[in-house]
Amino acid sequence: MRIYDVAFWVTLFFLCGAFLGNVYPHETLFIVLIFICVFFACWFLKNKFLAFTSVALLIGFFYVLWYSSFAFQITAPFSEQLRAEGFAANVAIRENSQALILKLRKPLYGRIQIVTSRYPEFRYGDIVSFEGEIEKPEGEFEGYYLSNRIAGVAVFPKIERIAENKGLRILSALFGFQERFLDGLRRTLPADEASFAGGLVVGNRSSPVSSTLREDLQKSGTSHLVALSGYNITIIIKSLMVALGLASFTRRFRFPLALIIVAFFVLMVGAQASIVRAALMGVIILLASESERLYSARNAIALTAFFMALWNPFVLAYDIGFQLSFAALLGIIYLKPAIERLLHMSRAKGFFSWREHMITTVSAQFAVLPLLLFHFESFSVAGFFTNVLILPVIPHTMFLSFITGVAGFVSGVLASSIGFLLHAILTYELTIIQFFAKIEFLRYNGGGGIAFVIVSYVLIVLFVARMMKKEKTSYAAVQA
Amino acid sequence: MRQFKRKRVILFVGFVCAAYIAWLFILEFQEEQTPALYFFDVGQGDSALLMLPKRTQILIDGGPDQKVLAGLSRALPFFDRHIELVILTHPQLDHFGGLIEVLERYSVGVVLLNGREGTAAAYQDFLRALRERNVPTRVVREGEEIRLGDALLSILNPDEISLQAEGLNDAGIVVMVSLGGVRALFTGDISAKTEKELAEQYELRADILKVPHHGSKYSSSDIFLDAVGPKIALIGVGKNSYGHPTREALARLASHGSQIFRTDLNGMLKVVFGNGTISVFGEKIPVVQ
Numbered sequence: 001m002r003i004y005d006v007a008f009w010v011t012l013f014f015l016c017g018a019f020l021g022n023v024y025p026h027e028t029l030f031i032v033l034i035f036i037c038v039f040f041a042c043w044f045l046k047n048k049f050l051a052f053t054s055v056a057l058l059i060g061f062f063y064v065l066w067y068s069s070f071a072f073q074i075t076a077p078f079s080e081q082l083r084a085e086g087f088a089a090n091v092a093i094r095e096n097s098q099a100l101i102l103k104l105r106k107p108l109y110g111r112i113q114i115v116t117s118r119y120p121e122f123r124y125g126d127i128v129s130f131e132g133e134i135e136k137p138e139g140e141f142e143g144y145y146l147s148n149r150i151a152g153v154a155v156f157p158k159i160e161r162i163a164e165n166k167g168l169r170i171l172s173a174l175f176g177f178q179e180r181f182l183d184g185l186r187r188t189l190p191a192d193e194a195s196f197a198g199g200l201v202v203g204n205r206s207s208p209v210s211s212t213l214r215e216d217l218q219k220s221g222t223s224h225l226v227a228l229s230g231y232n233i234t235i236i237i238k239s240l241m242v243a244l245g246l247a248s249f250t251r252r253f254r255f256p257l258a259l260i261i262v263a264f265f266v267l268m269v270g271a272q273a274s275i276v277r278a279a280l281m282g283v284i285i286l287l288a289s290e291s292e293r294l295y296s297a298r299n300a301i302a303l304t305a306f307f308m309a310l311w312n313p314f315v316l317a318y319d320i321g322f323q324l325s326f327a328a329l330l331g332i333i334y335l336k337p338a339i340e341r342l343l344h345m346s347r348a349k350g351f352f353s354w355r356e357h358m359i360t361t362v363s364a365q366f367a368v369l370p371l372l373l374f375h376f377e378s379f380s381v382a383g384f385f386t387n388v389l390i391l392p393v394i395p396h397t398m399f400l401s402f403i404t405g406v407a408g409f410v411s412g413v414l415a416s417s418i419g420f421l422l423h424a425i426l427t428y429e430l431t432i433i434q435f436f437a438k439i440e441f442l443r444y445n446g447g448g449g450i451a452f453v454i455v456s457y458v459l460i461v462l463f464v465a466r467m468m469k470k471e472k473t474s475y476a477a478v479q480a
Numbered sequence: 481m482r483q484f485k486r487k488r489v490i491l492f493v494g495f496v497c498a499a500y501i502a503w504l505f506i507l508e509f510q511e512e513q514t515p516a517l518y519f520f521d522v523g524q525g526d527s528a529l530l531m532l533p534k535r536t537q538i539l540i541d542g543g544p545d546q547k548v549l550a551g552l553s554r555a556l557p558f559f560d561r562h563i564e565l566v567i568l569t570h571p572q573l574d575h576f577g578g579l580i581e582v583l584e585r586y587s588v589g590v591v592l593l594n595g596r597e598g599t600a601a602a603y604q605d606f607l608r609a610l611r612e613r614n615v616p617t618r619v620v621r622e623g624e625e626i627r628l629g630d631a632l633l634s635i636l637n638p639d640e641i642s643l644q645a646e647g648l649n650d651a652g653i654v655v656m657v658s659l660g661g662v663r664a665l666f667t668g669d670i671s672a673k674t675e676k677e678l679a680e681q682y683e684l685r686a687d688i689l690k691v692p693h694h695g696s697k698y699s700s701s702d703i704f705l706d707a708v709g710p711k712i713a714l715i716g717v718g719k720n721s722y723g724h725p726t727r728e729a730l731a732r733l734a735s736h737g738s739q740i741f742r743t744d745l746n747g748m749l750k751v752v753f754g755n756g757t758i759s760v761f762g763e764k765i766p767v768v769q
Contacts, residue, residue: 096545118545119580119602186585187561190553191546194585210550412587416559423558424500 001049004299009053011302013038015316017060018309022146022317025068031061064313071312074110074151078136084108087166088126090270092205098122101150102130112152113145116159124175125167132157143318174268182207184408185401188419193426197401199226200394201236202269213430216437221365221383222390228275229325233282235395237262259283276311277322280304281329297333301326320375324368331367332360335460338467339363354388361387370448370456377447382436390429397425504559514754515631515659517688520551521743521763523718525574528666528690529555530657532629538565540655540666540690542578543716549581551748564589565628569668570652571598576606583609594638594653595619620653631659636682642674649693650674656686662753664688665708671696675704684708687758688751691715691733695725695742705736712760713738714749 001009020031035058042051076084086102089111100114100122112134122128134152137145145153165172182202185194191210198207204226209217217223224231240258249257266279284300305326308315315322336359365383372379400422408415436442448456518529522543529552530538537556542548563586568576576598582588583606591610597603610617622639625632637654638645645651652668665686670678675692678684689710692699694717713733717724725742733740739760741749747763 117601119577119605121605183584187587190556190558191549191581191585192553193558210546212550412561416561420501420504420559421497424497 001047006049006053008299008302009050010056011299011306013054013056014060014063015302015305015309017057017062018064018313019060019316020057021061021064022314025064028061032058060309060313063310067313071149072146072151074104074108074112074134076104076108076110076112076134076152078152079133081131081133083129083131085127085129085162086112086114088122088124088128089167091122091124091126092208092270093118093121094208095211100128101148102128110151111149112154113148113150114154114157114159116156120161122161123164125165125172126161127163127166128159129162130154130157130159132159143314146314147312147319147322149312149314171267174264178202178206178268180409181402181405184405184415187408187412188404188415189423189426192430193423196226196430197397197422197426198405199228200232200398201401201405203228203232203275205275206269216433219380219382219437219443220386220433221380221436222386222433224324224328225390225394227321228269228278230278230281230284230329232398233262233265233278235398236265237282239395239399277304277308277315277325280307281325284329301329301333320371323371327367327371328364331363331365334464335367336360336363338464341467341471354392357391358384358388361391367460370453373446373448374450374453378443378445380436380443382439382442386432386436389432393425393429397422397429400425514752516753517664517751518551518555519690519714519716519741519743519749519751520548521718521746521748522547522551522578522716524694524720524724525577525718526569526668526690526694526716527551527578528714528716530631530659530664531555532631532659534629535560536629537563538567538628538631538633538657539563539579539582540567541569541575541668542566542580542582544574544577546578546581548578549585552582552586554748555750561585562587562589565592565626566590567592567653567655567666568594569654569666570594570648571596571600571603571606572648572669573598573600573602575668577602580606580609583613583615588613588615591615591617592620592653593617594651595643596648596651598648631657633657636678637670637674642677645674654678656682656684660754661756662687662758664690665710666690667692667699669693669696669699671698672701672704675699675701679703679707686710687753688712688714689738691725691729691740693724694720694722695729696722697726697728700729700732702732702736705732705738709736710738712751712758713740714751715740715742717742717744719744 017031020034024030035054038054038057039051042054076082085105087105088100089103090101092099096118098116098118098121100116102112102114104110104112105127114130116122132154134154137150137153182194182198185198188194189197192213195204195207195209196213199209204214205228207226209226214223217226237258240261241254244254244257262279262283266275269275281304284297284304308322339359339362361384369379400418404415404418404422407418513533515533516531518531520527520529520543522545525543526541527543527548528540530540532538535557537560563582566579566582566588568579568591571593580602598606609615620635622635622637624635626635627633634656635653636656638651643651649669650671650673652670654668654670654674655666657664657666663686665684665688667690670692684704684707686708687710689708689712691713695715710733715725730740741760741762743749745764749763750761752759752761
């Protein structure tokens with residue numbers, strides 16, 4: 001086994017172990033049994049090296065146990081009326097409420113989420129005091145809290161700000177910049193257009209869309225556009241590279257410089273697990289597209305997942321966004337060439353490279369389909385149409401949105417004159433989104449159990465393996 | 481070959497832009513000159529926008545939250561980011577909440593206030609938004625008149641006494657808008673007590689009535705409705721625990737021959753008046769009078 005194969009298998013086994021740790025945290029004996037089976041299966045069926053790498057499975061499992069013992073530490077009593085202070089590490093404004101991630105201050109310790117009314121508005125760096133009960137996260141959304149490292153929840157407590165600007169200066173500055181950027185868009189465009197344009201650039205966590213628009217995005221299969229996925233970040237990195245190139249930086253400096261700016265960007269938009277993942281993915285997609293080497297993409301994906309799991313292993317089973325974006329990425333990297341081969345697709349791009357977008361969308365959608373049916377029990381074919389129609393202009397929209405928002409710093413008139421063009425593109429996109437959201441018969445409502453998910457993915461993997469084998473034989477024939 | 485293609489793309493994009501700007505101008509000059517009143521569906525709360533000729537707007541209250549923005553986006557052409565006049569009848573959340581977002585997103589000429597302090601926590605955010613955006617404010621009193629374009633706004637309430645009322649409702653601004661022979665009365669959340677005083681003091685006859693206090697049974701009294709005699713009654717109401725609009729108020733309005741339109745049933749309402757006719761368009765059930 002080569003070193004990169006060893007690395008791949010170790011990570012893969014670690015991830016499997018950590019996943020099992022998510023789902024069966026109390027069944028140590030069961031996990032050890034699984035490990036023994038896997039170990040001997042590898043030993044006798046494949047090779048002994050592989051068997052030794054499977055030890056990572058156990059390590060992954062115990063890592064989850066160790067992690068959960070310290071990450072969710074909280075010294076505050078649950079379900080008891082109390083008064084406490086905390087530092088607002090993150091504030092997400094929602095349509096009719098705000099969600100604060102609060103680090104409790106001494107004498108208490110712990111990381112909790114507070115949901116409070118839309119006003120008065122809190123900011124990063126505020127010290128707040130609140131009076132209420134902290135509940136242990138349980139029930140339907142427990143997974144969400146686990147994957148966001150939240151140990152307790154307080155809903156609509158009595159809350160007030162007692163100090164502000166106590167955060168890191170660099171973070172405050174970045175958040176301030178973001179706020180001014182979004183403000184530029186909000187003062188130039190109608191509400192839905194502004195929040196959509198803002199969502200494309202900094203994600204819907206910072207730029208929440210109205211509930212009607214959110215529903216339309218879901219129904220038309222375009223929510224991923226404002227979720228700040230690897231796709232958006234790839235576009236940002238690419239434009240950064242172009243911009244840096246225009247500023248006559250040499251190629252050697254461009255990439256690392258772009259990485260530094262992306263790091264700041266990630267901090268600015270909230271450095272949530274989902275965004276860190278998107279940034280890592282964006283960088284990987286870029287690397288993969290530059291090198292076009294499949295095995296390196298394989299290891300890079302496995303490594304990203306590994307680092308994400310180290311950061312917080314609970315994303316594996318409970319962060320739906322994590323699963324969706326990895327599935328979509330794997331779909332684009334493995335399923336796309338397989339489908340292209342099946343259809344004997346030429347490399348011709350077509351008008352606005354619609355073929356490329358079509359095949360990318362189809363691959364990604366097929367790869368996430370089982371997960372969508374499992375988690376949301378519904379799927380819309382509309383996504384195929386909307387994405388093909390909209391994706392080609394998304395990079396331009398993002399660029400114009402960025403320029404418009406920044407122009408708002410200088411003058412409203414300047415922003416409005418650029419906003420004219422941006423508004424035209426946004427109108428086109430939102431019209432398509434709203435049109436397809438209304439077409440009900442494109443929608444399939446129905447769930448799929450865990451067995452369905454496993455069977456579908458096995459089928460997809462078999463299909464990809466078959467198409468890859470075909471290519472190898474035809475390649476061999478040409479060689480001969 | 482490649483250069484030829486690029487030329488074509490540039491031509492194409494240039495053509496699209498030119499066509500787009502041309503259409504904008506055409507639509508801009510076609511803008512209807514008949515005034516219209518939009519009554520936004522903001523859930524439980526009030527928000528009305530008067531669109532006067534020459535792109536002059538008056539926004540009366542903003543509803544409880546950002547829902548007012550959806551209405552404004554639909555009523556205003558996208559390039560018009562200026563609202564000439566905003567009136568906050570009284571500082572309760574279901575009337576001023578949405579104005580915070582409006583102030584953040586639109587430039588506002590002046591805000592008229594009744595002079596009472598709001599007690600809701602969000603009121604401080606409203607004041608902060610006014611301050612940060614440098615929006616001038618003015619406190620108005622009974623008897624003042626404001627002329628904006630062809631429209632005449634007469635302030636009927638509050639006077640110095642009603643301003644001291646125990647609750648905020650009876651201290652609210654009541655304004656009669658007269659425009660092109662049509663009169664519209666905006667009443668905020670006043671109760672029967674203020675209604676009676678107004679009916680004794682003023683000529684209240686109006687074609688359009690913004691029904692006081694979302695159709696509460698303690699408002700829309702017979703004396704008041706006798707004096708106003710509205711043809712069209714608009715109720716801003718959504719899901720609520722007060723039982724608004726109440727059966728009593730609805731019955732009284734109906735018995736005075738008013739046609740009732742409710743934002744919870746009809747969605748956003750548009751009242752167009754010009755040439756002596758008044759037409760009401762509901763978003764959900766289109767009604768023409």
